[in-house]
Amino acid sequence: MSTAAANLQLQDAVFVMIAIVTTGAALGVVFLRNIVHNALCLVLTFLGVAAVYFQLNAGFIGLVQILVYAGAISVLIIFAIMLVMDKEINQTNLPIPSLGRRIAGVYITALLVITLVLAIYFTAWPLATGAGAPFDAVGMLAELMLGDYVIAFEAAAVLLLVAVVGAVILAKGVEKQ
Amino acid sequence: MESLFINLSQAFTAWLMSLGLSAGWADALLLAVQWTCIVAIVTLNITILIWLERRVSSFFQERLGPNRVGPLGCFQTVADALKLLTKEDIVPSAADKLIFKTAPALFIIVAVMLYAVIPMGDGMQVVDLNVGLFYFISIGSLSTICLFMAGWGSNNKWSLMGALRAVAQMITYEIPLAFSLLGIVMITGSLRLSEIVEAQSGVWFIILQPVAFLVYFIAATAELNRGPFDMPEAEQELTGGAYTEYTGMRWALFFLAEYTNLVAVSALMSTVFLGGWQGPWLPSWIWIIIKTYLVMMVFFWVKWTFPRIRMDQLMSFSWKFLIPVSLGNILFTGAGIYFCKWMGWC
Numbered sequence: 001m002s003t004a005a006a007n008l009q010l011q012d013a014v015f016v017m018i019a020i021v022t023t024g025a026a027l028g029v030v031f032l033r034n035i036v037h038n039a040l041c042l043v044l045t046f047l048g049v050a051a052v053y054f055q056l057n058a059g060f061i062g063l064v065q066i067l068v069y070a071g072a073i074s075v076l077i078i079f080a081i082m083l084v085m086d087k088e089i090n091q092t093n094l095p096i097p098s099l100g101r102r103i104a105g106v107y108i109t110a111l112l113v114i115t116l117v118l119a120i121y122f123t124a125w126p127l128a129t130g131a132g133a134p135f136d137a138v139g140m141l142a143e144l145m146l147g148d149y150v151i152a153f154e155a156a157a158v159l160l161l162v163a164v165v166g167a168v169i170l171a172k173g174v175e176k177q
Numbered sequence: 178m179e180s181l182f183i184n185l186s187q188a189f190t191a192w193l194m195s196l197g198l199s200a201g202w203a204d205a206l207l208l209a210v211q212w213t214c215i216v217a218i219v220t221l222n223i224t225i226l227i228w229l230e231r232r233v234s235s236f237f238q239e240r241l242g243p244n245r246v247g248p249l250g251c252f253q254t255v256a257d258a259l260k261l262l263t264k265e266d267i268v269p270s271a272a273d274k275l276i277f278k279t280a281p282a283l284f285i286i287v288a289v290m291l292y293a294v295i296p297m298g299d300g301m302q303v304v305d306l307n308v309g310l311f312y313f314i315s316i317g318s319l320s321t322i323c324l325f326m327a328g329w330g331s332n333n334k335w336s337l338m339g340a341l342r343a344v345a346q347m348i349t350y351e352i353p354l355a356f357s358l359l360g361i362v363m364i365t366g367s368l369r370l371s372e373i374v375e376a377q378s379g380v381w382f383i384i385l386q387p388v389a390f391l392v393y394f395i396a397a398t399a400e401l402n403r404g405p406f407d408m409p410e411a412e413q414e415l416t417g418g419a420y421t422e423y424t425g426m427r428w429a430l431f432f433l434a435e436y437t438n439l440v441a442v443s444a445l446m447s448t449v450f451l452g453g454w455q456g457p458w459l460p461s462w463i464w465i466i467i468k469t470y471l472v473m474m475v476f477f478w479v480k481w482t483f484p485r486i487r488m489d490q491l492m493s494f495s496w497k498f499l500i501p502v503s504l505g506n507i508l509f510t511g512a513g514i515y516f517c518k519w520m521g522w523c
Binding site: 040043064066079138 | 273276306307308311312314315316318319321322325326329337340341344345347348351355368
């Protein structure tokens with residue numbers, strides 16, 4: 001067996017391991033009854049996705065995934081859970097929902113699955129022809145975000161700012177003159 | 178002396194290759210040996226550090242500190258470590274067992290992972306990532322999850338309160354922590370730690386970015402949960418916070434990880450602000466050790482000098498002061514770089 005083939009097999013094995021952990025954690029998010037366990041499984045899922053990015057040589061994106069999702073978003077989720085926590089955390093997730101809700105859940109899930117499967121099936125997945133990831137991915141990302149797509153970037157920033165201001169107003173109320 | 182460790186690792190690889198291993202396997206084994214060395218050095222260094230902090234803190238407070246076991250009390254931590262190893266491991270019956278047990282292990286794993294990118298000398302890095310600085314920040318942010326797991330898994334009100342505080346503190350101080358380093362990235366034009374060290378061959382970044390240094394130092398103190406920002410443990414009000422229910426070696430692992438984080442952050446500060454391994458006469462790896470220990474002494478000094486501040490003061494200090502200051506520093510640095518280019522200085 002040539003070295004390249006062995007390397008490819010190793011890559012495949014690593015990918016399968018990452019995929020098992022990520023998918024397992026994602027299933028845990030959905031199926032575990034304790035909401036804190038859900039949140040911790042979500043962290044593991046985020047880390048697994050980051051690992052996939054690392055395997056694709058996209059180190060910067062992977063680290064953003066860890067910092068923003070595993071480090072900050074999940075912490076915000078945990079924070080929200082702890083702020084609204086009831087006495088018995090095991091009862092935070094409602095036991096068995098009503099029949100109507102279950103039917104609605106199954107319907108929406110089925111719709112989503114069908115859409116995703118169709119999308120994946122009908123998309124042509126062109127294989128990358130270049131050799132490996134670019135050398136300076138961070139610089140190229142910066143040029144794209146702050147050069148070609150600066151309007152979209154700034155618009156997203158303004159959107160977030162509006163959301164923050166809205167959240168503050170909702171939380172504190174408007175002062176009457 | 179200068180390339181002692183590089184020669185050692187090259188000799189090791191050459192020896193493995195002469196035994197008939199392929200280059201890939203030799204590199205993998207070298208990596209394993211490097212990690213083992215890091216873990217061993219970190220663990221042994223902690224015994225020195227704890228002894229040092231206890232001695233130094235007692236001098237700050239006009240006490241003597243541990244001085245009975247061995248000369249100057251230097252075997253005190255060894256005795257303590259042996260005691261901790263032999264203590265009973267208690268798991269509270271109402272605890273969330275899996276989370277309770279994995280939290281300390283994950284905490285120390287995250288802490289040791291930080292060392293992968295720190296340049297311990299000229300060319301002495303486990304991996305020289307092109308996003309090294311960013312790696313350090315984002316891996317460091319994971320330790321909060323471990324603290325939360327410890328606090329929540331213990332099923333104790335003090336622990337949960339400590340975890341809540343740790344999480345709030347982390348959300349708040351992550352932002353100035355990352356923003357303060359942006360000025361340096363702007364000047365260097367790289368996130369690679371070896372290039373940041375190279376860029377300081379003339380002037381150290383503490384002179385070009387004094388505000389960033391102060392902001393990073395304060396935010397790092399909060400991220401490390403060290404006094405005056407040690408609200409998550411706060412012995413006097415929370416009886417130990419997230420660590421309340423831990424005993425024996427599990428508790429010791431938290432302690433170990435805290436000091437591991439402290440050394441890593443101090444090493445990063447000396448790398449990013451104090452010229453890294455660069456220095457005259459002595460070999461590079463001795464310089465980084467000297468600088469790291471100096472930064473750590475400042476951390477000790479701050480911890481044992483200032484009283485713990487209140488939680489709301491802590492939050493408003495970051496949101497209303499540190500974040501605006503670090504944003505202003507970014508703006509100022511950008512303007513400065515353009516001014517330099519316009520004047521033709523750089």
